[in-house]
Amino acid sequence: MASDNPYASKLTNPDTDIELIGRDQFEDGLSTRFAAKTVEETVQELDTNETKGLCNQNDIVYRRSIHGVNELEGEEEESLFIKFVSTFYGDPMIMLLIGSAGVSFYMGNLDDAISITAAVLIVVTVGFVQEYRSEKSLEALNKLVPEQAHLTRNGTTETVMAMTLVPGDLVRFQVGDRIPADIRLTESVHLTIDESNLTGETKPVSKSLDVVSKPMPSIGERSNIAFMGTLVRDGHGAGIVIATGHKTALGSVFSMLSSIEKPKTPLQNAMGKLGQQLSFFSFAVIGVIGLIGVIEGRSWLDMFQISVCLAVAAIPEGLPIIVAVTLALGVLRMAKQRAIVKKLPSVETLGSVNVICSDKTGTLTQNHMTVSKAWTVDMKTSHLAVDGNKHLPDNVDKDVKYMLESGNLCNNARFSVEKEKFLGNPTDIAIIESLSSFGMDDLRNTRVRTNELPFNSNRKYMAICSHFGDKSKSETFAKGAVEKIVAMSKMYYTKTGEIKPINDEISKLIFKMADDLASDGLRVLAFARNSKSFDTEPSDLVFCGLMGMNDPPRPQVSKSIASLLRGGVHVIMITGDSEVTALNVARKIGMPLTDPERSVLTGEKIDAMSEEALSEAIQYVSVFARTTPEHKVAIVRALQLRGDIVAMTGDGVNDAPALKLADIGIAMGKNGTDVAKEAADMVLTDDDFSTILHAIREGKGIFNNIQNFLTFQLSTSVAALSLIAVSTLFNLPNPLNAMQILWINILMDGPPAQSLGVEPVDQEVMNKPPRSRSERILTVAVLKRVLTAAFFIIIGTMYVYVREMKDSVTRRDTTMTFTCFVLFDMFNALACRSYSKSVFQLGLKNTMFNYAVGGSLLGQLCAIYVPFFQSIFQTEALAASDLLYLVAITSSVWIVDEVRKYLRRKNASYTYGYSTAV
Numbered sequence: 001m002a003s004d005n006p007y008a009s010k011l012t013n014p015d016t017d018i019e020l021i022g023r024d025q026f027e028d029g030l031s032t033r034f035a036a037k038t039v040e041e042t043v044q045e046l047d048t049n050e051t052k053g054l055c056n057q058n059d060i061v062y063r064r065s066i067h068g069v070n071e072l073e074g075e076e077e078e079s080l081f082i083k084f085v086s087t088f089y090g091d092p093m094i095m096l097l098i099g100s101a102g103v104s105f106y107m108g109n110l111d112d113a114i115s116i117t118a119a120v121l122i123v124v125t126v127g128f129v130q131e132y133r134s135e136k137s138l139e140a141l142n143k144l145v146p147e148q149a150h151l152t153r154n155g156t157t158e159t160v161m162a163m164t165l166v167p168g169d170l171v172r173f174q175v176g177d178r179i180p181a182d183i184r185l186t187e188s189v190h191l192t193i194d195e196s197n198l199t200g201e202t203k204p205v206s207k208s209l210d211v212v213s214k215p216m217p218s219i220g221e222r223s224n225i226a227f228m229g230t231l232v233r234d235g236h237g238a239g240i241v242i243a244t245g246h247k248t249a250l251g252s253v254f255s256m257l258s259s260i261e262k263p264k265t266p267l268q269n270a271m272g273k274l275g276q277q278l279s280f281f282s283f284a285v286i287g288v289i290g291l292i293g294v295i296e297g298r299s300w301l302d303m304f305q306i307s308v309c310l311a312v313a314a315i316p317e318g319l320p321i322i323v324a325v326t327l328a329l330g331v332l333r334m335a336k337q338r339a340i341v342k343k344l345p346s347v348e349t350l351g352s353v354n355v356i357c358s359d360k361t362g363t364l365t366q367n368h369m370t371v372s373k374a375w376t377v378d379m380k381t382s383h384l385a386v387d388g389n390k391h392l393p394d395n396v397d398k399d400v401k402y403m404l405e406s407g408n409l410c411n412n413a414r415f416s417v418e419k420e421k422f423l424g425n426p427t428d429i430a431i432i433e434s435l436s437s438f439g440m441d442d443l444r445n446t447r448v449r450t451n452e453l454p455f456n457s458n459r460k461y462m463a464i465c466s467h468f469g470d471k472s473k474s475e476t477f478a479k480g481a482v483e484k485i486v487a488m489s490k491m492y493y494t495k496t497g498e499i500k501p502i503n504d505e506i507s508k509l510i511f512k513m514a515d516d517l518a519s520d521g522l523r524v525l526a527f528a529r530n531s532k533s534f535d536t537e538p539s540d541l542v543f544c545g546l547m548g549m550n551d552p553p554r555p556q557v558s559k560s561i562a563s564l565l566r567g568g569v570h571v572i573m574i575t576g577d578s579e580v581t582a583l584n585v586a587r588k589i590g591m592p593l594t595d596p597e598r599s600v601l602t603g604e605k606i607d608a609m610s611e612e613a614l615s616e617a618i619q620y621v622s623v624f625a626r627t628t629p630e631h632k633v634a635i636v637r638a639l640q641l642r643g644d645i646v647a648m649t650g651d652g653v654n655d656a657p658a659l660k661l662a663d664i665g666i667a668m669g670k671n672g673t674d675v676a677k678e679a680a681d682m683v684l685t686d687d688d689f690s691t692i693l694h695a696i697r698e699g700k701g702i703f704n705n706i707q708n709f710l711t712f713q714l715s716t717s718v719a720a721l722s723l724i725a726v727s728t729l730f731n732l733p734n735p736l737n738a739m740q741i742l743w744i745n746i747l748m749d750g751p752p753a754q755s756l757g758v759e760p761v762d763q764e765v766m767n768k769p770p771r772s773r774s775e776r777i778l779t780v781a782v783l784k785r786v787l788t789a790a791f792f793i794i795i796g797t798m799y800v801y802v803r804e805m806k807d808s809v810t811r812r813d814t815t816m817t818f819t820c821f822v823l824f825d826m827f828n829a830l831a832c833r834s835y836s837k838s839v840f841q842l843g844l845k846n847t848m849f850n851y852a853v854g855g856s857l858l859g860q861l862c863a864i865y866v867p868f869f870q871s872i873f874q875t876e877a878l879a880a881s882d883l884l885y886l887v888a889i890t891s892s893v894w895i896v897d898e899v900r901k902y903l904r905r906k907n908a909s910y911t912y913g914y915s916t917a918v
């Protein structure tokens, strides 16, 4: 088989390239080699077809078996065992504990040595499992936005996963797409590609089909090659895959890129810092406790063990990990709700967003357009209803027919046999679909296109030249925004097909009728044509008419806007459509337009304003109309100047700068370009505005959850530390032994704390105003709660301890104290599930919490009743009445918190969350 496929043998036998440029550059060598070949030579060498692509399924499978999957996997992972072992020597506390076990062994305290070793194993395992889980969830995040490619095989084009490509495949790409492999171009229409991630050159380069004759061209000079990972900035093209995966130019630098460490989020950093400060503080306290203990004449080994265990328990070393897991799990939950957060820090920012700037088309509306009305100059002030009406071709006036032909020929929507519908730009699709209302066929196959000015949001029109076979008889067809097309037209068509000049009166009529269509909320397009070709821009066009397209609002949008407004978020609509269209859509979806004078600004007006003036005016604006993507940058700047935290949506290539500049850049997953997705912090897989609301709600919820488990961890930590400190100060024997302290540590850093991070988000969180960015996570309210809970735990546990202890400390005494502390902790966890809601309101919705607390209680029962654990924890069985007595005492921490919550709810000025609760 291999001999049947000359290409496969050439690629697997790199000798030719090695001789020329050395092994290091072999991958690069492929694009150098193919850059020097013509399209025909490339097609022949790769044994493919320039228009149909690869046709033989067996051949495709064979090529994949030779060249592998088209992806760049990360480096080889360390084995789990090595990772586990490295957790031991990575943590000085654990090393100290192992040291203390060694000393115990040396001194003949075999029991202690075994107990401590067992505890160390458990502590390390819990930490390791958590860290591993956090890593896995983070890895899962990277796979949420799959790379796609428009692949032509056997003459049919489909959108597929980029990883399925093999050398010889024919792929198409257009403005905004990411190039899925290294490709020798076979078609290039105004194709400009941003290769900055390979070359560092920020200016996009123009691509052509010409052979590169220079002997060793640099990447930038290989102008007929499109490189994997680069982004199409303008135009469109097609080409043949010459290299995939690690054999691409990007593949050769990938290992360098993948070794760059992922930055931590500000919250993780803050938690790390908090952890350090707490460690410092705990060390000081533990040092003093140890010293006092030794001065009091206690065994130094006992004191050493207690101190080290206390250090392990009191220092919330699990804090940054729990934060990371909580963020990552939150992000995965958001992904289920169709919002993919690409960067973890964005989750934190989401809760602070106080302005959302949203595109109209496709985000607020359904992006399913239908031509509902048409107009030509001879119709004077009436329209032609299109949608749902059938017009017989013979009865269609010439001006209408010319308009439809323009719309048909100047159109890039493609029919997909597979999906049985047109794919492409929704405006283009609407025009093509309207042809059937007039009994007209798609004429594009009958003509040859010779030039094209593609549509983009800056140009706001599209124009093409085409002919029937005789290039000298090329004609121009154009469609676009009314003012653009009218500016290029001097004449218009009458209904009989006559050409007449556009005078002032006609020009006014055109704009009046365009406004008329727009006042129904319709998108308005003008059409024109002439019988000559153009080079750079068309001119002297003959105006044909207007079409009004309906694009209904998305069903949930009005509700979502209302909810955001209630929560103090300013919602702004940004559109390339006209002011009148935009205003009417805004009205339909319930945007506040109290003062129409100040609520709307056009792109033109933005251009005439200074940044400060825009910043001043913007607080009243709800709609920006006739904007270009550049205006979005000005809008974000103006809002940020006011101190706003801005979320901005975008889909096009030129939206990238605004998406990057915004605090949260949001790209559309379905209709957005790869460029926009690349620049964004979040991708909406359903393109729906309402999804932003879910994401903000999740973002706010996650922050509250983090504060909740912080409260839990800190109160446990403070209580444990204070308990030992107090008893040492009063010269009492230690109420908890080393093993018991370690068990408490597992509860504090382990599953119960973690489960608080996944508490379902309270819907009421949206009524709370956006969180200020400078707001600290450890607010006064959090601290108050920590100290109150710790106070109850210390007093309760000390009471039980002192009451139990008569003359000397027995096993029963420590068992009671130990169980008392653990039960306190469990009730405290229950209280910490929410800052403001009663457990009875929350119910049993958090299954992870139920399991975590259930498991911990079971563990505690084992520690008391199972003989093996009794010997480890130095406990003894308690009577049922003892347990009841302890439950009565320890529930106080939860009951007091319930009372606080109740009083809070009764308070008329009820607010949600911590920040307002100081």
Ligand code: ATP
Binding pocket: 359, 360, 361, 362, 425, 427, 428, 455, 456, 457, 458, 460, 461, 462, 479, 480, 481, 482, 523, 524, 525, 526, 574, 575, 576, 577, 578, 627
């Ligand atoms: P939104 O912000 O609401 O998503 P937009 O900014 O993407 O809209 P554009 O797509 O830039 O708006 O459209 C601006 C104007 O360009 C439209 O009002 C229409 O007149 C014209 N237009 C839109 N799509 C096309 C197209 N495919 N071909 C030609 N002209 C178009």
